[in-house]
Amino acid sequence: MSNPFPPPHGQAPGPQPHGHGWIPAQAPNGPGGPPNGPGGQWPPPPPRRRGGGGKGPLIAVVAVVGVIVLIGALAGGWLLLRPGGDEPALSLSPIDDRRGSAGSRSPVAKAVKLRPITGDQLCAAVPDAFRKSLVTDGRYGGKQAATGAATESEKRANCSWDNNKMDVGGGVIGHRGLSISVEARSTERQNALAHAKERFDSDKKQHERRINVRGGKRIDGRTSGSAFGELRELKYGDASYSQSSVGHSGLKASVFVRQGPWLIEIVYGGSNRTGVKYPSGDEVRAAAGKVAEHITAEMAQSAGKVKLDGPCATITVKDIQSAFFPAVQGPSVDGRDGRIQQTTCTWTIREPVEHEPGQEFTARGGELRAHLVDWGSDGLGSKFQFDRDAKKYDRYRAKGGIGDDVTHTEYEPRQELSGLGEKAFAVVSTTTRPNRPDDAPMREVLIKVLIGDRTVDFTFRGTTAGGGIVGAGDYQEPVFESSAARPAVEKLARTFLAGLK
Secondary structure (H helix, E strand, O other), rough: OOOOOOOOOOOOOEEEOOOOEEEEOOOOOOOOOOOOOOOOOOOOOOOOOOOOOOOOOOOOOOOOOOOOOOOOOOHHHHHHHHHOOOHHHHOOOOOOOOOOOOOOOOOOOOOOOOOOOOHHHHHHHOHHHHHHHHHHOOOOOEEEEEOOOOOHHHHHHHHEEEEEEEEEEEEEEEEEEEEEEEEEEEOOOOOOOHHHHHHHHHHHHHHOOOOOOOOOHHHHHHOOOOOOOEEOOOOOOEEEEEEHHHHHHEEEEEEEEEEEEEEEEEEEEHHHHHOOOOOHHHOOEEEEHHHHHHOOOOOOOOEEEEEOOHHHHHHOOHHHHHHHOOEEEEEEEEEEEEOEEEEEEEEEEEOOOOOOOOOOOEEEEEEEEEEEOOOOOOOOOOHHHHHHHHHHHHHHHHHHOOOOOOOOEEOOOOOOOOOOOOOOEEEEEEOOOOOOOOOOOEEEEEEEEEEOOEEEEEEEEEOOOEEEEEEOOOOEEEEEOOHHHHHHHHHHHHHHHHHOO
16 A cells, blocks of 8 residues: 655654554654645655546645554564464555556456444554553553545554553563554455455565564574564464564564455554563564454444544535535544644545546646644643744745755745634745656645644645646646635635634
């Protein structure tokens, strides 16, 4: 699964694809850090694409905030992978995100209806007392729950906890992280059940190929680098196995389960700051297996009620369509608690284009995102963060933009806004690729609002006009119009802020 979720405006990066689900990664800069694109950490603009089978210039989708990937390199760590305990863990490889070839669905590919699932449901599936025995709550960590924008053909969710300064017993301080992810999807070529079987078998072969520890001894002749243990067959779901690994960030155990159309992945482990360097391999294997029991039981149940609540529920699809145009998908939701609480809501907007099979077309559209950060009353606070960002964009404009010979972003003058929170401003940016002058520029409007102890970034990146059948008499290449994008985002910002509790 490719990662269409880069973070905006200095926000911590969101769940990164790692195997069959999301393994969030810690942001280098944290909330309010420097951007990596127009107004924030967006990806560089993609090359201009035309329809070709109904694929117009879609803008990549994004989500947020991060946690941990427990993998790396370390000499001698393979000794901790000696067989014993219930299960070792698997290593993860990206899910294939290629769509099936165009054409009618095979008669045997009968559609499989996918239940809805949210990150919050995954979190709730692990009993709180048991979870706290694995990863305690604390100032130097927190919980993240993420839900992908659901469609009939794809549903995915993630839940994770981490604590960087946890009392792991016996006076030892260590880091522990637990991540749970589920995903199910179908393609034109395969229904969700067939897809899950194929990916499970394919990834299992990849994980077998990277084994470099057998019987507790390194077999690749190296004395450094990541160490991966043998796969162990488990009895969860329809099929399951695990693999242990030791690396820079510690020892981890991962469990991978195929249950019907669902791919389930559990990752647990860490390292110690004092005392013995790693937790016990048996300890992390047993813990990951117990979590797998709870999650497999949850995913075997009929779908419970899924109701969108929180900040992302303050804007409806109809609100967005009235401000922009149809059609709208989403939101994908990502929330993280801890000392600084964050919520990100992302909607994909793309106008449908009527076309005949084989006709080349493009479509106007893009991505709308709201990123809410509760800075709390301690520390530097929301006003400091707001003012810092305002000065940052002024500074970027004064020096002619930021970037290099790969991507370069320029900023229009920042505009103060009234009637939105305590303070607000808007800024429009344009990102180009100097080394690829034929690529269309990527444009974005950002509206940043200060409201009490919180800041909210509203962004739209994409196009607002044009599109249609390429070569038609009235065809126009999709373009971004500030005069349309900014009022639309401002209108939705007012709706969002009015719905906040």
